[in-house]
Structure formats: C-alpha cells, structure tokens
Amino acid sequence: MGFISGNNKKLLSKIATNDGHGENSAYFDGWKAYENDPFHLTQNPNGVIQMGLAENQLCFDLIQEWVVNNPKASICTSEGAQDFKDIAIFQDYHGLPEFRKAVSRFMEKVRGDRVTFDPERIVMSGGATGAIETLTFCLADPGDAFLVPTPYYPAFDRDLRWRTRVQLYPVVCESSNNFKVTKEALEDAYEKAQESNIRVKGLLINNPSNPLGTVLDRETLKDILRFINDKNIHLVCDEIYAATAFSQPSFISIAEVKEEVVGCNENLVHIIYSLSKDLGFPGFRVGIIYSYNDVVVNIARKMSSFGLVSTQTQRLIASMLSDDIFVENFIAKSSVRLSQRHGLFTKGLAQVGINTLKSNAGLFFWMDLRRLLKEPTFEDELDLWHIIINEVKLNVSPGCSFHCSEPGWFRVCFANMDDETMRVALRRIRHFVLKENKGLEVASKKQCRRNKLEISLSFRRLDDFMNSPFMNSPHSPMSSPMVQART
Amino acid sequence: MALLSKLATNEQHGENSPYFDGWKAYDNDPFHLVNNPNGVIQMGLAENQLSFDLIEEWIKRNPKASICTTEGMESFRTIANFQDYHGLPEFRSAIAKFMEKTRGSRVKFDPERVVMAGGATGANETLMFCLADPGDAFLVPSPYYPGFNRDLRWRTGVQLLPISCKSSNSFKITIEALKEAYENAQQANVKVKGLILTNPSNPLGTTLDRDTLKNLLTFTNEHNIHLVCDEIYATTVFDAPQFVSIAEIITNDEVTNRCINKDLVHIVYSLSKDMGFPGFRVGIVYSFNDDVVNCARKMSSFGLVSTQTQHIIAAMLSDDEFVEEFLIESAKRLRKRHEKFTGGLEEVGIKCLKSNAGLFCWMDLRPLLKEPTHDGEVTLWKLIINDVKLNVSPGSSFNCPETGWFRVCFANIDDQTVDIALVRIRMFVDGNNDVKENGVAKEKQHWKRSNLRLSFSNGKYDENVMSLNMMSPNSPIPHSPLVRARN
Numbered sequence: 014m015g016f017i018s019g020n021n022k023k024l025l026s027k028i029a030t031n032d033g034h035g036e037n038s039a040y041f042d043g044w045k046a047y048e049n050d051p052f053h054l055t056q057n058p059n060g061v062i063q064m065g066l067a068e069n070q071l072c073f074d075l076i077q078e079w080v081v082n083n084p085k086a087s088i089c090t091s092e093g094a095q096d097f098k099d100i101a102i103f104q105d106y107h108g109l110p111e112f113r114k115a116v117s118r119f120m121e122k123v124r125g126d127r128v129t130f131d132p133e134r135i136v137m138s139g140g141a142t143g144a145i146e147t148l149t150f151c152l153a154d155p156g157d158a159f160l161v162p163t164p165y166y167p168a169f170d171r172d173l174r175w176r177t178r179v180q181l182y183p184v185v186c187e188s189s190n191n192f193k194v195t196k197e198a199l200e201d202a203y204e205k206a207q208e209s210n211i212r213v214k215g216l217l218i219n220n221p222s223n224p225l226g227t228v229l230d231r232e233t234l235k236d237i238l239r240f241i242n243d244k245n246i247h248l249v250c251d252e253i254y255a256a257t258a259f260s261q262p263s264f265i266s267i268a269e270v271k272e273e274v275v276g277c278n279e280n281l282v283h284i285i286y287s288l289s290k291d292l293g294f295p296g297f298r299v300g301i302i303y304s305y306n307d308v309v310v311n312i313a314r315k316m317s318s319f320g321l322v323s324t325q326t327q328r329l330i331a332s333m334l335s336d337d338i339f340v341e342n343f344i345a346k347s348s349v350r351l352s353q354r355h356g357l358f359t360k361g362l363a364q365v366g367i368n369t370l371k372s373n374a375g376l377f378f379w380m381d382l383r384r385l386l387k388e389p390t391f392e393d394e395l396d397l398w399h400i401i402i403n404e405v406k407l408n409v410s411p412g413c414s415f416h417c418s419e420p421g422w423f424r425v426c427f428a429n430m431d432d433e434t435m436r437v438a439l440r441r442i443r444h445f446v447l448k449e450n451k452g453l454e455v456a457s458k459k460q461c462r463r464n465k466l467e468i469s470l471s472f473r474r475l476d477d478f479m480n481s482p483f484m485n486s487p488h489s490p491m492s493s494p495m496v497q498a499r500t
Numbered sequence: 501m502a503l504l505s506k507l508a509t510n511e512q513h514g515e516n517s518p519y520f521d522g523w524k525a526y527d528n529d530p531f532h533l534v535n536n537p538n539g540v541i542q543m544g545l546a547e548n549q550l551s552f553d554l555i556e557e558w559i560k561r562n563p564k565a566s567i568c569t570t571e572g573m574e575s576f577r578t579i580a581n582f583q584d585y586h587g588l589p590e591f592r593s594a595i596a597k598f599m600e601k602t603r604g605s606r607v608k609f610d611p612e613r614v615v616m617a618g619g620a621t622g623a624n625e626t627l628m629f630c631l632a633d634p635g636d637a638f639l640v641p642s643p644y645y646p647g648f649n650r651d652l653r654w655r656t657g658v659q660l661l662p663i664s665c666k667s668s669n670s671f672k673i674t675i676e677a678l679k680e681a682y683e684n685a686q687q688a689n690v691k692v693k694g695l696i697l698t699n700p701s702n703p704l705g706t707t708l709d710r711d712t713l714k715n716l717l718t719f720t721n722e723h724n725i726h727l728v729c730d731e732i733y734a735t736t737v738f739d740a741p742q743f744v745s746i747a748e749i750i751t752n753d754e755v756t757n758r759c760i761n762k763d764l765v766h767i768v769y770s771l772s773k774d775m776g777f778p779g780f781r782v783g784i785v786y787s788f789n790d791d792v793v794n795c796a797r798k799m800s801s802f803g804l805v806s807t808q809t810q811h812i813i814a815a816m817l818s819d820d821e822f823v824e825e826f827l828i829e830s831a832k833r834l835r836k837r838h839e840k841f842t843g844g845l846e847e848v849g850i851k852c853l854k855s856n857a858g859l860f861c862w863m864d865l866r867p868l869l870k871e872p873t874h875d876g877e878v879t880l881w882k883l884i885i886n887d888v889k890l891n892v893s894p895g896s897s898f899n900c901p902e903t904g905w906f907r908v909c910f911a912n913i914d915d916q917t918v919d920i921a922l923v924r925i926r927m928f929v930d931g932n933n934d935v936k937e938n939g940v941a942k943e944k945q946h947w948k949r950s951n952l953r954l955s956f957s958n959g960k961y962d963e964n965v966m967s968l969n970m971m972s973p974n975s976p977i978p979h980s981p982l983v984r985a986r987n
Contacts, residue, residue, distance in 0.1 A: 017791050018763075018791070020763065021763060021789065021791045024631075024724070024726070024763060024764070024789075025630060025631060025789075025791060025792065025795070026629060026630055026631055026632050026633050026636075027633050028629050028630070028633075028795075029629070029630040029631070029791065029792070029795040030791075034795070034798040034799075036798065068581060070577070070581065073576070073577040073580075076576070076580075077573060077576055077577070080567075080568050080573065080576060081570060081573055084568070084569070086568065087566055087568030087569065088559075089559050089563070089565065089566030089568060089569060089572075089812060090563070090566065090568060090569050091560060091563075093568075094556055094559050094560055097552070097555070097556050097559060098549070098552040098555075098556070098776075100779055101552075101555075101776060101777045101778075101779050101780060102547055102549065102776060102777075102778060102779055103778075103779045104772070104778040104779050104781075139618055139622075139801070139802045139803040139804060140801070140804070142801045142802055143618075143801075143802045143803060146802055150505060150507050150508075150655055151504060151505055151507065151508045152504060152505055152508070153505050154505050154506050154507075155634075157505075171798075171801075176629050176655070176799070176802075214505075245503075247503075280503065281503075289583070293580065293581065294580045294581075295580075295581060295582075295583035296579055296580050296581055296582045296583050296806065296807030296808070297580060297806045297807065297808055298583075298803075298804050298805075298806050298807075306504075308504060308508065308509075309504065309508065312504075312507075312508045312513070315513045315515065315650075316513075316655070318618070318619070318621045318622075318650075318651075319618045319619075319621055319622045319625055319651075319655075319802065319803055320618040320622060320781075320802055320803035321618060321619070321781050322781075322806065323779065323780045323781050323805065323806035323808065323809040324779030324780065325779070325780055325806065325808055325809050325812070326806040326808050326809065329568065329808065
C-alpha cells in the first residue's frame, strides 16, 4: 500500500501493514496509463480504452425503462415515499422478506427454473467481495487453505486471505486442455498441500469462469463434487456470472448437479452470488451467500451485520426482480447483446489470426497472444502488455495477474463500452497484430519500438510503486481496479 | 477434521445471551395501540423515529436526489455502475460537512479522510482489524454497548477489557480506573492497543466533558495506544453541556495540537442514530492516521455503502438549510420526549442518570431489587417484561459493574405509547410499594404476577444454545436486537 512510517508499523496491526490487500502488483501500470489518458470518442479519441473492467453496461436501457415505469419501487418517489420510514429503520439482518424471495426467484430463473432456491437460505453480504470473505471466516481457521483453480480472479487473493489469514493454494489448469479443471489437477494440488502440511478446508470455483468465460460441464461438476466429498472439504461456487452465459453449452449450477452425485454431503456446498455482473449493479453492493449448511446460513447471517445491503436498495431490487415479465425479457435480451458483442470481437480477432479461448459466458474473453511473445516468459508477457497499453492504447489484463501458469494470455473485457468504442478497440488490435505479423516475418530488430516503452518495468521490482505519490497518499486519485470493489 | 471454523462454532457473536428473552416476549406479543393494547412495548431499541416527517418532506421536494425518479433517472447508470471504494466525492463532502455542522462548525473534517463501512458495526470492526492483532486488547469503559462484544472481538480475535465506572460519580471515566485497567492488563501480559469509547455514551446518554477527554487523550498518547471515539450519537445531544468531539480537542487546542500524536486518534460515525437510517448502513471511519485511512479504505470493499444510498445522502446532507433545520428540530423533539419520560418516571419515584443525549435514559431501579445481585436484576427484569410488559434492557447486558440499572429507549415510539408505558410503570411501582408497606406479599389487584414464563439458570445459557431457534436458519425472532445490525 505504499510507504508506511516506522512508527505506524508498530502501531498498526499485521494485517494493516502486510500486502494482503493485493494492491502492490504490476497490474497498476495499465490503470495509471488509462487514468492519465482516458479514451473519449470525441474529446480524446486517441486515449487509452478501458478493457480491464468486467462490467456489464449493455442493458441499462431496459433497466431505466423499468424504473421509470415502476415509481413505487423507490422510497423516494411520491408514489413510494410513504414507505420511506419503514424501510429506513428496518435493520433486521434477515433482510426484507420480499428481497429474499425476489433474489431466490431470480436465481431460479437464471438457471432456467431447473432448480429451486429457498428464500430462507438467502444471506446478504457486502457484494460478492464480502460473501467470499464471510464464507471463508465460517469455513476455515487462520492457516487453513482453499484450493483455487488457475487462472483466477485476482482479488480472490485479498477476499479469501487478507483478514481471514487463510491461504490460497492453486490448482494448476493448462491451455493444452483448454484450462479444464481435471480430477488429476485437483488430486495433485491436494496432495502437494498435504505434503507441505497445509490443511485444506475447501475448494473455490468460479463458474462461469473469470477470466476464461467458460462454463463447467456436468461431468466436471460431478467430479468436483465427488472430490470434495471424498476429502470431506467444502465447495464454494462463485456463480456471479451466472446470467452472462449467452450461448451453448448452457450454464449448469452446482445446485442442479448435487442431487446427481450419490452420497453428496450438502453441508459442504455453498454458492456465492451477486447482482454486480448479471444486472450491472456493482455500486449497489448486493452480495448473496446461499449455503446448504444450516449452521453456515445461521453464522453467515450473523456476520452479515458487517455488510448488509442498504434497505433502500433491497426494496428496489425486490420490486424489480419480482417482475417476472421484466426479468425474463432482461435475461433474454442481455444474452443476445452479450453474444453479439462477444461474436464481433472474437471473429474480428480471428480474422487477423488472434485466437481466443472458446467461451460462451462472462463479460470478457481470454485472448491468446502467445505467438507474439519473443520468449514464453512472464517478463515478455509484461513487456507485451506494456506495448499494448502504451502503443495500442488498450488497457487489457495480463494473464499473470490471474496467476495463469502459462505466459501469453490476456483477458479483454467487452461489455463495458458502447458500440463505437468497441469498433475503435477492434481496429487498434487488428492494426497492431497485422504490424506484429509483419515484424515476426522479418527477423530484424526494427519490429517493435520496444525501447520506447514509456514506463520501464522490471518484473516484480515494485520500488516504483512504493515511492509513487499515488501509493503514499490516502487520496488515491485513481479509479483503478483495486479501488473498485470488484473488477 | 472439524467441518467449520472456530469462529463459526464459538459463541463470540454474542447472541446466546439471556438478553433474548425480552425479545421473545415482545415478538410473541407486540404492543399495538389499537390491535394489541396490552402487548409488550418495545423500549429496548435505540432508534430515532421522531423526525421522519422532516425527511419525508425533503424527499418529496427533491426528486433529483433519487436515481429512480424521472428527474433523477439520468444518473441511474453512472451511479449503479460506480464501485470506487473512495465513494462518490459528493457523498464524502456531504458527510464531512454534516459532521462539522453537528459539532457546531467548531471543527473541520477533511472529505479525503471519510471512509465508508458497513454501518458503525462494520466501522468498529474495520478499525480493530487495522489497529490490533489477535490477542491484543482494547480497553472499554463499562457499561458499554453490547454489540461491541461481537463487533470488536468476534472475527478480529481482539479482547475487550472493561474499565469499571461507578454510579457514585455518575459513571464518569476516571483516570484512576483507566490506569488500573491498563496495569492489570500489563500484569496479565495482555497487550493493550487502545481505548474505545462511545461519546455520547450508550447506554448512559451522557457526553464527556472537555477535561475528561483531554485526560483520556493524554493517557493514550503517553502510552502510545490508540483512542477510538464512536460518535454515533453526536447529533442526539439535546441539552447542555454541549457535545465536544475528540476532533475539536486535537485540532483546536493549541497545546494538544502540538503534543498529541494524531496517528493515534480515530472516529467512528454513522447515520443510524442521528438521522434514523439504520437500514441504509451508512458507516464512517474517520482517522487522523493516513495509513489507517488507506487501509480502512481498502477494507471498505467488504462493506461499502450502496451508491444509490450515497447519492441520496449526498444530496440531503448538502442541503444546508435542511440540515440546520433538522438538527434544531430533532434536538428539540428529543429533549421534549426525554423530559416527558424522565418526568413521568420521577413522579413515581424512579430516578434516571442525568443525561443530555442519546435515545434512551439510564434508569435506576436499585430500590426495586429484592437483592443487589445479578440474579436480583434478572428477576426484576423478567418481571418488567412479563408483568409490566415493557421490553427494557438490563444493565448486565451492558456489562454494568453495578446491578439495578436499566436502559430504556424512548425515541422509537409515539407519544401515546409513551403515556401508556408510564402508566404501566406507575402501576408496577405502586404495586411494589404496597408490598413493601405491608411487609407481606399482598394480592396484587392490578398485576397478575404470573409465574415467570421463562426459566432462567444463572449464567448457563444451554437452553438457548440448544434451542431450535438458535440452530435454525429460519430464526422466528425477526425483530430481536441481535438480528439488527445495531440496537
């Protein structure tokens, strides 16, 4: 977090003075570049385009229309103001009953009504960020570990570990089989952890996956369930991207599969959800824990006092998600728009020889730039990344920030911009790749202006960050991903 | 291997306390002026419901403050999408300004130091995570708010060491008592990291005078330990002496300014009491320590304020005219209600600690105790719940070192209900007097001193632990204080 005074090192807790918040990562460079030179279609058409933020901005028109037509959903309209007081004073950590019902109904619809959810098991949290932390507090003691398949969402490092003091142990997934989570990889990780005397308490999976954009198939889900039952460890399924599945194969929730595994101990199964991605409401901090374990529901609910959803927001969400017609229409339209956006990008890239991992969900795709690396090293990946930021002027996210085991992969978000911007972005990538293609054919040193990197970076030397004014000041002017609750 | 964490299976969440009994009684038989005039009146909830008309009026006049009105709709998308943990700049400015106004503009607050949290509940926990390691301790003057046991200790592993305050000097915090508590900790090899206090006090309703604050500050400074001031009741001051914030002491006093290490001083705030918005979860950490601001801000990701709420609060608290009118009127109504209630109690010979703030009074029922013991207090309490039918809070739940004191809330009910409560108290006291006068148990005409419905074993709460209510996620006690984020 920057320079901490000597006195403060003694005055403050270990948690406050370690790096568990995860913000001292090279990941920041892209954000600095974006903040210093943000793209704007008319005012700054040569600026850096933000493609590192997994936001869903494609369907706000539908939402705004609904809100305008349903003034009673707000406690601030003349129609809804009579409820202001009751809503403002309601602080029961069970949440508004209508909120819990509406969320469980929505979760069912997103899963094609193939499974039912019990509103009594819906527990609130401070976004999915809070949900992950709370579940970790419930399931593991300091020093225990959770297995997590790589590549994974960077902030898991903070959410799972920082204040809980739980460890994260990677389950390595490889491009050779499209980063599938295999039984072998799980067993391997578990054994290695055992050998290192690390007590594994659970497995955390993200389905649909960030950053891959893929969904887990039924067999894999069953294998996972058998694995955790066999080891008697927990399974936490972060299904935050559930409604972003836009084409086949359809999203299969763990809720659907657990019945199919004989002898599956439900007390080990927990789901995390949120409205930040599916609806595009990260600001509203609607995090949900859904556990099949009664004690966990009870305890997580008590812990939810540390991060309840504002009742003003509960009320709005309850109304919105109870509107079946709106919900069905929204889910359908959102899928179509995501599919179109995804298709445009991935096809456009394919035309210039850039492969992306075949995906059908998420707000991003996983781009394969391995052939543009001089050497298959993470140093080269970061060098390439700097070129993309500074010359191509796109803020994309390098695979190493997702703990990918292989260099050369990049996550590119596509749902946080309008069509025009998307076209500009695509043009820039294609232009860059075609240039690179030419350069690669010629073995000369003139291929890239790599020596003109505006920011020199020595991989893992973080002195620059440590001394940067941004890092020292509590008044960070950046709206970087780390200041976003979730990216 | 134990399935869940130690946190999930210890009882540090604090809900297994006999405190629940009063709530069960209330929930089973809640008072309603018309529908259930003989029900239990809720006087255990520190809520401020006296000035909602002013707020509702403002809401109606300011449709742009909401993102759901036609006037405010254009902001919906930006607001819903905004997840920067710095919070909306206008929100931080408005909060800083409001905090200034509630302190009579005698001190300035820097918006850059305003950090969000999940209610004051989240704010207190976050500060503990920043300032102390597991096993460290914070001193706290008793009697104190019961929720501290959970908020400060549960997930943080921090200990609480009470500083006994005595009725003989109106429960003032003396330096002697502070020194004693500190030295005892030293002898027991417990590392004291700070002192936390609530000012104005819950449950006392008193404000700390300037000298006491200075002395406390000198003490903490000398011992290089933190001072956390929970100023959640700042605006509930309705009478002299004027509220003095710790911010005033360290900023305005030249000497203090020079000699005090500001890195040790932190304020917790919230809108739950002053404005009556506990449902909105607006918690604030305001620290004079840059690193703490920085760290707490990163931690705020676990409990940010919904941007929908930030937006409306920003608008409301930026309206200087409204704020000034609200502060004056709210104080007036609190004073009136306080006078009415304490006056009514005095008429039947019940004294309350002289207080000038808060949403409650600290009632002295020592004369009514059969024996000046914990059991005696609990017996009396159950009588009050079951026979007088008032849910008040016994001093023991506040860790009060003396028995016989009860906290009674008066700002969460209307005038008629207050009248009824006073009538019931009068009848109870008269009945009690009759017994004393005659020296023998007399047949109570007005009260059916029924057998206590709830059996209570001193210090053993096994029943509560094993009760289905506790184990089921579907707690049938929706309105109890402990399911509330704060009470």
